[in-house]
Amino acid sequence: MKNNMSAPKILPWIARKAGISDELALKLWRRAVSEAEHLTGHDSGAEYYGLAVERFLAIVEDEVGGTPAYRLDPAPRISWMWHHQTRMSLLSLMAAQNAYRYWQTTWENMNPAKKAA
Structure with missing residues (x-):
């Protein structure tokens, strides 16, 4: 299926809050969209979009969780x-x-x- 979903406008804000670059956030978003499409079998609709956002937030949290221990300001969940x-x-x-x-x-x-x- 062809993926026609563009990145949400809130992506840069989430990237800043998580302490990651916009480029990495976009890469993680594309991964989340791909996973949501695979899991739902659709590339549009409420179920697909909701799962894409959930997967994106989970992937971002996993990525931030892998940051070095010496970082003083952990990114918020x-x-x-x-x-x-x-x-x-x-x-x-x-x-x-x-x-x-x-x-x-x-x-x-x-x-x-x-x-x-």
């Missing part, structure tokens, strides 16, 4: 931000789904004749 954002978006979807189910149940209870038909 940033995958928590992605996981938190994912949880927050899932909560809104769950709330909408629960509201729909409540509305549907209420409607069915108000119109029992349609249920029997």
Whole structure:
């Protein structure tokens, strides 16, 4: 499959926070995209993009973890931000789904004749 995903605009910020070069971050991004494409079998879509970002953050954290012990300022772990954002978006979807189910149940209870038909 052809990979048509460009690097996210936040890539340089992540590179600075992790203490790596933009070039290395781009290389790691391409690796993450390749892995996501292999794992999902797609080169687009929400599942593919989410996995690509997760893999990228994990690869960056692994890369930074391999830095020399004498480095005084360890790079912060940033995958928590992605996981938190994912949880927050899932909560809104769950709330909408629960509201729909409540509305549907209420409607069915108000119109029992349609249920029997």
